[in-house]
Amino acid sequence: MTTKIEELKYVKNIMREIATYVLKTSEIVSEEQIKRALELLVNAYRNNKTVLVMGAGRSGLVGRAFGMRLMHLGFRTYVLGDTIVPPIRKEDLVIAISGSGRTKLIITAAEAAKSVGAKILAITSFPDSPLALLSDVVVIIPGRTKISAEEDYFARQILGIHEPLAPLGTLFEDTTMIFLDSLIVELMSILGVSEKDMSNRHANIEL
Amino acid sequence: MTTKIEELKYVKNIMREIATYVLKTSEIVSEEQIKRALELLVNAYRNNKTVLVMGAGRSGLVGRAFGMRLMHLGFRTYVLGDTIVPPIRKEDLVIAISGSGRTKLIITAAEAAKSVGAKILAITSFPDSPLALLSDVVVIIPGRTKISAEEDYFARQILGIHEPLAPLGTLFEDTTMIFLDSLIVELMSILGVSEKDMSNRHANIEL
Amino acid sequence: MTTKIEELKYVKNIMREIATYVLKTSEIVSEEQIKRALELLVNAYRNNKTVLVMGAGRSGLVGRAFGMRLMHLGFRTYVLGDTIVPPIRKEDLVIAISGSGRTKLIITAAEAAKSVGAKILAITSFPDSPLALLSDVVVIIPGRTKISAEEDYFARQILGIHEPLAPLGTLFEDTTMIFLDSLIVELMSILGVSEKDMSNRHANIEL
Amino acid sequence: MTTKIEELKYVKNIMREIATYVLKTSEIVSEEQIKRALELLVNAYRNNKTVLVMGAGRSGLVGRAFGMRLMHLGFRTYVLGDTIVPPIRKEDLVIAISGSGRTKLIITAAEAAKSVGAKILAITSFPDSPLALLSDVVVIIPGRTKISAEEDYFARQILGIHEPLAPLGTLFEDTTMIFLDSLIVELMSILGVSEKDMSNRHANIEL
Numbered sequence: 149m150t151t152k153i154e155e156l157k158y159v160k161n162i163m164r165e166i167a168t169y170v171l172k173t174s175e176i177v178s179e180e181q182i183k184r185a186l187e188l189l190v191n192a193y194r195n196n197k198t199v200l201v202m203g204a205g206r207s208g209l210v211g212r213a214f215g216m217r218l219m220h221l222g223f224r225t226y227v228l229g230d231t232i233v234p235p236i237r238k239e240d241l242v243i244a245i246s247g248s249g250r251t252k253l254i255i256t257a258a259e260a261a262k263s264v265g266a267k268i269l270a271i272t273s274f275p276d277s278p279l280a281l282l283s284d285v286v287v288i289i290p291g292r293t294k295i296s297a298e299e300d301y302f303a304r305q306i307l308g309i310h311e312p313l314a315p316l317g318t319l320f321e322d323t324t325m326i327f328l329d330s331l332i333v334e335l336m337s338i339l340g341v342s343e344k345d346m347s348n349r350h351a352n353i354e355l
Numbered sequence: 356m357t358t359k360i361e362e363l364k365y366v367k368n369i370m371r372e373i374a375t376y377v378l379k380t381s382e383i384v385s386e387e388q389i390k391r392a393l394e395l396l397v398n399a400y401r402n403n404k405t406v407l408v409m410g411a412g413r414s415g416l417v418g419r420a421f422g423m424r425l426m427h428l429g430f431r432t433y434v435l436g437d438t439i440v441p442p443i444r445k446e447d448l449v450i451a452i453s454g455s456g457r458t459k460l461i462i463t464a465a466e467a468a469k470s471v472g473a474k475i476l477a478i479t480s481f482p483d484s485p486l487a488l489l490s491d492v493v494v495i496i497p498g499r500t501k502i503s504a505e506e507d508y509f510a511r512q513i514l515g516i517h518e519p520l521a522p523l524g525t526l527f528e529d530t531t532m533i534f535l536d537s538l539i540v541e542l543m544s545i546l547g548v549s550e551k552d553m554s555n556r557h558a559n560i561e562l
Numbered sequence: 563m564t565t566k567i568e569e570l571k572y573v574k575n576i577m578r579e580i581a582t583y584v585l586k587t588s589e590i591v592s593e594e595q596i597k598r599a600l601e602l603l604v605n606a607y608r609n610n611k612t613v614l615v616m617g618a619g620r621s622g623l624v625g626r627a628f629g630m631r632l633m634h635l636g637f638r639t640y641v642l643g644d645t646i647v648p649p650i651r652k653e654d655l656v657i658a659i660s661g662s663g664r665t666k667l668i669i670t671a672a673e674a675a676k677s678v679g680a681k682i683l684a685i686t687s688f689p690d691s692p693l694a695l696l697s698d699v700v701v702i703i704p705g706r707t708k709i710s711a712e713e714d715y716f717a718r719q720i721l722g723i724h725e726p727l728a729p730l731g732t733l734f735e736d737t738t739m740i741f742l743d744s745l746i747v748e749l750m751s752i753l754g755v756s757e758k759d760m761s762n763r764h765a766n767i768e769l
Numbered sequence: 770m771t772t773k774i775e776e777l778k779y780v781k782n783i784m785r786e787i788a789t790y791v792l793k794t795s796e797i798v799s800e801e802q803i804k805r806a807l808e809l810l811v812n813a814y815r816n817n818k819t820v821l822v823m824g825a826g827r828s829g830l831v832g833r834a835f836g837m838r839l840m841h842l843g844f845r846t847y848v849l850g851d852t853i854v855p856p857i858r859k860e861d862l863v864i865a866i867s868g869s870g871r872t873k874l875i876i877t878a879a880e881a882a883k884s885v886g887a888k889i890l891a892i893t894s895f896p897d898s899p900l901a902l903l904s905d906v907v908v909i910i911p912g913r914t915k916i917s918a919e920e921d922y923f924a925r926q927i928l929g930i931h932e933p934l935a936p937l938g939t940l941f942e943d944t945t946m947i948f949l950d951s952l953i954v955e956l957m958s959i960l961g962v963s964e965k966d967m968s969n970r971h972a973n974i975e976l
Contacts, residue, residue: 162537163381174370330369577795588784744783
């Protein structure tokens, strides 16, 4: 059986939808929260503390992509789920990513980190979630439910359909990916790390 | 030692830079290439073929995020690097993601897939790269070097700095993430899969 | 600085120690427990249920090695920590490996599986551990503490040292690896799967 | 459908078969090869070089289990396939595990490591394999084919069956796991690392 695709209905619209969402988020994300997040990161770097990044599912993959860049910057960084993860100690930094702030394994892991005196930085859509409440610093990245009215408008008016478009956590995940990549540039500047330095720390054998 | 961050220089600008890059890409990505990519995917789905997604480093993480969504759509999908990966057979689909199109382990793996008669879909910035040349269908997602003039302009004029901004493969990776998430919505429509169907196929125990 | 190694003190002795430990365990592991474990596995296979294998650290790696073989046998199997993990439903089988039976993330995950009606098979050293108590079937594989007297004797008399030899969970992990590989052969016989069938289901592109 | 298991035919026999195979291997593995392998490891440790462990499939899992223990000993160690892998440099150590010595992705990766001047330690059954030939030091761990006559004898005479018992690479993988765990004890002695030191370096948050 062979299918022919005659016409694209969504691809380019959704690319625009997600990019527009990121633009909106860049306007509303809290500068104060970002500064506090950067302070945790810079202090971990300068005091040579371990930074452990974690998240479940696609949020975990976004966290891993951030962890790689932290390594390129010279951080002593690890990601939950890798084989090689050292113990977390007092004053180490744990970065937990969860749109809902309610992912059980992440909360269990964050509580374990907190119990040994690590700092917790949460990236979540919900300031009142269990994850946010146990964290030292929270950066709120909106998920779909947070701007549902506008989105529904977008969906109904522009594309003529009633279902929300980017499914499930997509908007949170993609926006968080780009937000964290933007933090990396700020950290390059603060820590005086050039792109060439990062390239030199890039894996030369990897999958 | 404690550092205070007084002022953000880049975070919001870089979020805008990346989002703007995605918007530009949505205009220039080839509809014809996208249609051919969708045909490979839809045929794999309808003929119950295995889809193996692969990439190295951050491109691999973007591929894994896409693989998860393919699973939510009901594809028989796997990602290279997972413990559980079945053999690839004739007419299965391998999706290889590499900005440069030159990543050795990915080319080795794609050649192995080709030798058993699998179809190869490449996502890369370079149509003349070894990966593109061995693939059945190629979707070109531009990387930084492809629009360097504009970007340099952007960097110099708007932000007043000389270094390129989003480092290394960031623009390719983030744009590919959003492009692939947009393909998912097109596939939802073509295959008649609702968000609720996807939610029902979402892992309930995961890290 | 270059170091020369003049003499081996432990390698061959420890290989013998671990192998001897496996031999002892083959005598004392409960046939009744093994039969009940096999029943859970065979029923999952015959009813096409998902089998999710999980463990933390080295126990998780042993579980992954078992998961691969289950896939070769034709099971619908996944391992926690892989990118691709489907939802767990009523009557699916979760295999949890933990020497202590107290690993927090594993207990959290096992409880989540139990709450949706999955069957839980635990491989642990401790029949009274939280993991064992919440499981449907438990196979006890002894860990070091369980036969410490003999081991201490072995260490003191044969090798002339006072510390236990194979460190931490090594004896549990290696014995469990071999025990699970032995279950695979029993399953080959019960399910009528030949080595050639398994070879045909072996990944041809993998890392 | 419910299956009852009335009788175990293989489990305990196979446990004994594998343990006996490990015992035999402990007699025939080359002391000279082990000493040279230990020298590479000890020099990496004392000169603070990166040790990258790699293997495909179940050999890769055995490698990861070894990598974890190297971390517990205080090595600067990583495993191929983890998210966090630093670049490999001149004089770093790559440990490649492949029963056949012919696994394509592993040879590609080992060649890449060699090209930057890293040392390669191979664990394989075949001294003439491509992997062995490009390595600085090789430890031969026999796989099934190497002692097939004896094994066939064992299978036929003792257990009354004609098929080889532990399927595919099982004997190589399990024996290598135990061999590498035995190397760990030798390294504890050489480097003066106690079990308590190792326990202090054990992950306290892990999956």
